[in-house]
Amino acid sequence: MDRCGASFMELSKLNSKNNVLECRVCEDVFSLQGDKVPRLLHCGHSVCHACLMRLPQKDNTIQCPFDRQPTPVGNSGVWGLKKNFSLLELLERLQHASDKAAISFFLSAEALEMERKLAVGCDEDEQHVAVLYCTVCGSHLCEACSELTHSTRTLAKHRRVPLSEKPRERPKCPSHLSHPAEFVCLDEECQALESGSSRLMCFICKDYGRHKTHKHGLVEVEAEHIRSSVINAMQHVRKLMEEMSEAVQRIDNVAQRLEGTDPTCIAEGRPGTAALARARVQDFFQQLRDSLELQEAAALTAVDTHLRQRLCTLQQLQTDLASWLSQVACATLQCEQAIQQDDGRVIMAARDIKEALLSIEKQQQQLSELSPEQLHPEPCIPITFTKDNRVHIGRKIEMRVVFLGLDGAGKTSILFKVKQNEFTVEIPTIGFNVESIEYKNLKLTVWDVGGQHKLRPLWKHYYLNTQAVVFVVDSSDPERFPEALGELAKLISEKELKDASLLILANKQDLPTSESLERITDELTLNKLCCGRSWHIQACDAQSGNGLHEGLDWLSRQMVASGVFDIS
Ligand SMILES: Nc1nc2c(ncn2[C@@H]2O[C@H](COP(=O)(O)OP(=O)(O)OP(=O)(O)O)[C@@H](O)[C@H]2O)c(=O)[nH]1
Numbered sequence: 001m002d003r004c005g006a007s008f009m010e011l012s013k014l015n016s017k018n019n020v021l022e023c024r025v026c027e028d029v030f031s032l033q034g035d036k037v038p039r040l041l042h043c044g045h046s047v048c049h050a051c052l053m054r055l056p057q058k059d060n061t062i063q064c065p066f067d068r069q070p071t072p073v074g075n076s077g078v079w080g081l082k083k084n085f086s087l088l089e090l091l092e093r094l095q096h097a098s099d100k101a102a103i104s105f106f107l108s109a110e111a112l113e114m115e116r117k118l119a120v121g122c123d124e125d126e127q128h129v130a131v132l133y134c135t136v137c138g139s140h141l142c143e144a145c146s147e148l149t150h151s152t153r154t155l156a157k158h159r160r161v162p163l164s165e166k167p168r169e170r171p172k173c174p175s176h177l178s179h180p181a182e183f184v185c186l187d188e189e190c191q192a193l194e195s196g197s198s199r200l201m202c203f204i205c206k207d208y209g210r211h212k213t214h215k216h217g218l219v220e221v222e223a224e225h226i227r228s229s230v231i232n233a234m235q236h237v238r239k240l241m242e243e244m245s246e247a248v249q250r251i252d253n254v255a256q257r258l259e260g261t262d263p264t265c266i267a268e269g270r271p272g273t274a275a276l277a278r279a280r281v282q283d284f285f286q287q288l289r290d291s292l293e294l295q296e297a298a299a300l301t302a303v304d305t306h307l308r309q310r311l312c313t314l315q316q317l318q319t320d321l322a323s324w325l326s327q328v329a330c331a332t333l334q335c336e337q338a339i340q341q342d343d344g345r346v347i348m349a350a351r352d353i354k355e356a357l358l359s360i361e362k363q364q365q366q367l368s369e370l371s372p373e374q375l376h377p378e379p380c381i382p383i384t385f386t387k388d389n390r391v392h393i394g395r396k397i398e399m400r401v402v403f404l405g406l407d408g409a410g411k412t413s414i415l416f417k418v419k420q421n422e423f424t425v426e427i428p429t430i431g432f433n434v435e436s437i438e439y440k441n442l443k444l445t446v447w448d449v450g451g452q453h454k455l456r457p458l459w460k461h462y463y464l465n466t467q468a469v470v471f472v473v474d475s476s477d478p479e480r481f482p483e484a485l486g487e488l489a490k491l492i493s494e495k496e497l498k499d500a501s502l503l504i505l506a507n508k509q510d511l512p513t514s515e516s517l518e519r520i521t522d523e524l525t526l527n528k529l530c531c532g533r534s535w536h537i538q539a540c541d542a543q544s545g546n547g548l549h550e551g552l553d554w555l556s557r558q559m560v561a562s563g564v565f566d567i568s
């Protein structure tokens with residue numbers, strides 16, 4: 001192989017592998033001059049003159065179609081950009097070698113393999129796979145057939161290129177196969193309805209065929225439009241793909257953070273967020289278990305204390321009864337023995353007999369003073385569970401309740417209506433009333449505190465250990481609703497009352513001027529104010545007692561988690 005042949009082969013290989021001699025936008029081979037001359041962009045990429053002319057210009061700069069780097073163009077536009085002289089020199093050498101040397105085509109084994117992958121049959125022998133294309137004969141050839149068929153002096157000059165560089169074929173007119181399809185129909189209806197091939201036409205079809213009245217364009221130009229629109233679209237697609245792969249990366253990072261398998265977590269020995277969440281849940285439930293265990297222990301202690309007291313009482317009663325019994329038995333014996341004697345001795349013992357009988361009477365009296373529960377004790381233990389997981393032993397749950405509200409709202413009237421079913425005209429409370437009220441399974445200790453303005457600063461002394469606040473509102477006095485709202489808002493913000501249930505009694509509903517529950521709820525902004533705590537509004541009147549039991553029932557439900565269990 002001579003030097004020229006060798007350099008041609010290398011250049012061909014270079015070109016076939018990297019397409020350095022083609023414009024990568026239009027894929028046309030660069031030319032030494034004219035539209036296809038390669039021009040250099042600032043980023044180092046080369047693009048043919050024609051493609052550069054088609055690129056949009058913004059503020060006298062054009063963007064490289066490959067890396068979007070800007071290249072300023074002067075007043076002379078694309079014409080002012082430097083030609084890629086290195087590439088032009090390479091091209092010139094290649095053409096020169098091509099003209100001079102007999103073409104003996106060599107492709108590396110690797111390049112041959114690439115060409116074979118195109119799987120095009122050899123036109124000379126269908127058993128062979130083509131790797132070359134003769135641009136003069138227009139035939140696809142394998143290496144052997146290429147040598148064989150192009151061995152004469154004239155045929156050897158035929159330009160053969162790797163199959164992958166085969167020049168694009170010109171389409172044939174579907175109606176006149178001997179003519180090239182030079183035009184394409186641009187009619188909108190045809191574009192929408194017809195296949196691409198039926199829109200192609202030769203010059204005869206253009207002037208006389210079915211598309212003759214339609215708008216048409218040159219095949220090359222239209223194909224170029226499609227190519228450039230695809231290239232444009234591909235730029236967006238590339239951006240989209242970048243965004244997608246970034247999103248995939250982000251998702252991957254998040255998944256790793258969740259599982260704790262990301263490098264930072266591993267390096268710092270930090271668990272993933274899922275493990276942290278699991279630990280938080282376990283902590284929470286451990287605290288619940290701890291506090292439940294404490295509550296259980298307290299409840300069992302309450303049962304044990306109850307048992308000790310009951311046993312102690314029973315033992316005391318047993319001891320008392322045994323002592324009474326022995327005293328009665330002793331007196332009875334004394335009397336019986338005395339009356340067995342002769343008359344004189346009976347008379348002499350009369351005083352002792354009287355005393356013995358008196359002692360028996362005394363024991364009888366003591367026995368009759370015992371309650372039925374003491375005389376007929378039952379082994380059962382009544383247990384109630386409160387909502388705060390306390391155990392209450394006995395038939396009634398004790399509850400501390402404070403009645404608050406503006407002066408004249410009816411607190412004292414309600415208290416006495418519930419306690420002794422009486423409605424009397426009350427005088428204003430100065431200080432407080434405290435009463436014990438039993439209702440169903442509740443034993444309420446009610447603190448009714450005076451509501452006059454000057455007394456309100458004292459309300460705070462009644463908050464400690466209060467399980468429920470009953471806030472009484474005079475429903476017939478809407479002018480004082482804002483004042484009531486102000487006092488209620490202060491109560492709600494009190495720390496000591498944060499767990500207390502809140503019953504709002506809309507009192508004096510018997511009066512014709514009384515407002516509805518909806519209006520009072522709105523005026524006192526109860527839905528907002530009491531959000532997050534257990535509260536209830538109940539219409540009532542202290543005169544008839546209507547609504548008071550419903551209110552107490554609600555309070556009972558707030559206290560009791562589970563009704564009375566008679567453990568027997
Ligand atoms: N018609 C009617 N009058 C009521 C009702 N409840 C209370 N009253 C009357 O309203 C007035 C005030 O009642 P009280 O019970 O003293 O009011 P209070 O909230 O205890 O007032 P202070 O002790 O000053 O805080 C009394 O004259 C009661 O008779 C009711 O439901 N209907």
Ligand SMILES: [Mg+2]
Nearest residue numbers: 411412428429
């Ligand atoms: Mg009062």
